[in-house]
Amino acid sequence: MNNAQWAKSTFGQADLGDPRRTTRLVKLAETLANDPGKPFVSITQSPADMEGAYRFIRNEHVNADAIAKAGYLVTAAQAAKHNLLLALEDTTAITYSHRSVRDELGHVNQGNNYRGILAHSVLLFAPEQQELVGLIEQSRWTRDISTRGKKHVRTQTPYEEKESFKWQSASVNLSARLGAKMADVISVCDREADIYEYLQYKLSKQHRFVVRSMQSRHIEQSEQKLYDYAAGLESAGQKQIHIAQKGGRKARTATVDIVFAPVTLQVPANKRGESLSLYYVGCEERADDKNALNWHLLTTEPVQSKADALNIIRYYEHRWLVEEYHKAWKTDGTDIENARLQSKDNIERLVTISAFIAVRIVQLKFAREQPDEISCEQVLSPKAWKLLWIKRVSRTLPDTVPSMKWAYTELAKLGGWKDTKQTGKASVKVLWQGWFKLQTILEGYDLAKSLEADL
The missing domain is CATH 1.10.246.40 (Tn5 transposase; domain 1)
Incomplete structure (x- = not known):
């Protein structure tokens, strides 16, 4: 469109x-x-x-919220087309420093000159089709500036009033919008979601999830805690995981050992409830390095083979997408943090x-992931791809419609991409710049045709 x-x-x-x-x-x-x-x-x-x-x-x-509701309903309708969906969740801070709005915003742990809004986003992603379906939930809130530096107060705050309740609140809203389709959704969350009450809620509602563990909990299978117990499990094989560049961290590929087992988490001493029966998947990089990759994943999905464990790891690997989304939202795409x-x-x-x-x-990023036989007319109109071909390749059009991968590469190059790192992967920013330039070319073409008709 x-x-x-x-x-x-x-x-x-x-x-x-x-x-x-x-x-x-x-x-x-x-x-x-x-x-x-x-x-x-x-x-x-x-x-x-x-x-x-x-x-x-x-x-x-x-x-x-009324603006957002319209968009959520569109995403929910699109979700019906897919047999399996990942609900990718994460929280980010949208920060501002200009004085005209600082007094209305809350602290964001980024220094005295910054205030902001916290946002928790849930994206639906279809792993079988490699398709980002859309935004299905997003909550926004501000922190009371008077609570800054008072973490000790949190232990006395009821669960429903804590900021961490956002995970359960998001699931409630997700279920209300998707109805029976919720049975096909697996929530994928980082360590911040490793909260006993949240895991208990998800199990009680028969919601599916993959949550990265934040703490080595007591389990009923052993006198050892979870991580020590996992260290003694027999390796099911190895897998290579790409670690993206982030901040001062360089991109690299880690080789990890895979283990899995059913586990039952005991009720924490300061909580009330029942033990939680789950499956555990671990992947650990055998390296004497403080930055070695080590994931402890808890899931409701049955894991009885290496193939099952690999699926869980792949689901969790997609979690980077919500971070990419927040980056496109805040800086590289719509640049909302520079709004005044x-x-x-x-x-x-x-x-x-x-x-x-x-x-x-x-x-736009997922054009690269599509099979070679998928036509670029999934994202570009016939007129658009033909103008892109003339601009980037030659004035002689091909006999068959080019692929999505071709569209990805040429849009990126149109946006200034050089592939200097030889990864074959362009940033969201250059893809969007290429897309925008193509829209300008289309507008110019239509204007020229209109003037030609008038003359």
Whole structure:
């Protein structure tokens, strides 16, 4: 879909209390998607459009959750097409330093000059089709600045009032939107979700999950704790795992040993409830290095063979995608952290629209993962790929439609990608820049044809 079609499909059913607001939302989403990351003054086509965009973002009657609900319903409808879905979850901080809004935001553990909004996102991903389906849940909140540095108070706070309750709250919302389809969903979470109450809730609702363990718990299978018990398990074989570059860490490939076993987690001494029967999958890099890869995964999925264990590890490997999404949302794509709006409510409205645009940006990455026989017309119109071919290859068009992989490579190159690291993988940023340049070429072509017809 082009940006106009996408905006109407995603937000056209939003209930904002007045159909004129919905019309303005669709128009604004299209405008932002055409040129993400730039201020209204740079992307609106007229002073009237700019004023309309600002009035919408400042309208106190426009609820950010109502905007998001429209997008969630579209994602839920798309989910029905897939037999297996991963719900990839993570939390991020959206930070701002400009003084006009700092007093309305909360602390984010990044120094005294920064305030922000916390956001917990859930993406649906179809591993069998290698398809990012969409954003199905996102909660946002701010921390009370007076609680900064008071971690000891958390032990006295009821579970339902803790920030960590976000994991269970997300599952409640996910289940409400997907209904019976929830049986085909596996939640994939990092160590922060290793919370007894959360695991207990998921089991009680028969929800499926893969959660990376944060602590070596007591288990009923042994007097040893979980990690010590796992160290004595017989290796089921090895696997290579790619570790992406992050911060000062270099990209590399780790060779890990795989172990698995059924385990029953005992109830923590300070909790009430029942023991939790799960499966354990471990993968450990045998290296004398503090940065050696070591994953302890807890899952509801039956694991009775090496193949089963490898599936669990692959599911967890996809969790990087939600981090990629947050990066595209905050900086590399829609660049919401550079927005200069004057109130928390205004920021939330723009942040929510941009959250769905960021999904659209990240979806481009999966063109590379498609089989060679998949046509690029999955993402590009016939006119679009032909213009891309003429721009990048030659004026002689091919007899058959090029593949998705071809579209990925040429869009990336159009965006300035050089593949200097020889990985064959382009960043979201250059892919989107290539996509935007192609849209400009399309607009120029259509304008030229229109003028030619008039003449």
